[in-house]
Amino acid sequence: GAVVSQHPSWVICKSGTSVKIECRSLDFQATTMFWYRQFPKQSLMLMATSNEGSKATYEQGVEKDKFLINHASLTLSTLTVTSAHPEDSSFYICSAALLGGGETQYFGPGTRLLVL
Amino acid sequence: AQSVAQPEDQVNVAEGNPLTVKCTYSVSGNPYLFWYVQYPNRGLQFLLKYITGDNLVKGSYGFEAEFNKSQTSFHLKKPSALVSDSALYFCAVRDIASGGYNKLIFGAGTRLAVHP
Numbered sequence: 412g413a414v415v416s417q418h419p420s421w422v423i424c425k426s427g428t429s430v431k432i433e434c435r436s437l438d439f440q441a442t443t444m445f446w447y448r449q450f451p452k453q454s455l456m457l458m459a460t461s462n463e464g465s466k467a468t469y470e471q472g473v474e475k476d477k478f479l480i481n482h483a484s485l486t487l488s489t490l491t492v493t494s495a496h497p498e499d500s501s502f503y504i505c506s507a508a509l510l511g512g513g514e515t516q517y518f519g520p521g522t523r524l525l526v527l
Numbered sequence: 528a529q530s531v532a533q534p535e536d537q538v539n540v541a542e543g544n545p546l547t548v549k550c551t552y553s554v555s556g557n558p559y560l561f562w563y564v565q566y567p568n569r570g571l572q573f574l575l576k577y578i579t580g581d582n583l584v585k586g587s588y589g590f591e592a593e594f595n596k597s598q599t600s601f602h603l604k605k606p607s608a609l610v611s612d613s614a615l616y617f618c619a620v621r622d623i624a625s626g627g628y629n630k631l632i633f634g635a636g637t638r639l640a641v642h643p
Contacts, residue, residue, distance in 0.1 A: 413573075415570070417570070443628050443629070445630065445631075453635070453636075454617065454633045454634060454635050454636050455571075455617070455633050457630055457631070460628050460630060462628065468628070502568075504570050504571070506570075506571075508629065514559050514561075514576065514578065514621055514629055515561070515573060515576060516573075516631055517573060518563070518570035518571040518572070518573075519570045520569050520570045521568065521569060521570045523568065
């Protein structure tokens, strides 16, 4: 149980285009979904937290207009990287917390983005 | 602010030997502590957590962790390492963000290499 999927698993795009990444909780409902960014050989950095039906909460230093987050249902959150640039190339990982389960986050497999 | 520290970038151990991956924490209040494992180009997998109760927590794949309040530590252990345990291990602590939701603060990660 507690499986989280991400799509796509990797994407290559041209500079200036937008990329959408989906995060789905497959067998549970998620109160909250989280979006992280991980640079090579580094830890995860929380970008934002999304709650179903409300605006995402962004961490300090993360541009909300650059990284658009939509949490349309209790099983789906999307991250759109708008007008992507090479410096946006990274490994993006989402996680989800069980409805009523609180503390434990279950992570997706990640999406590797390469912006040319 | 809540934080965790993983003092070792890498731990090397021979297959069959016991392994320890260290984590220390700094929190205000009672700590909620977690261990996750990440395999190459994958998301994080939940191993175990400590919230309250017994100081020795048993988790997935034969791993366990010992909560030590006096030493503010939460070291991950396994009695007999397998080559397949080679991966990147993250310690994390729960924090409460301004929006009231739970979020995780991750350590820098420790790479475990188990040699045949």
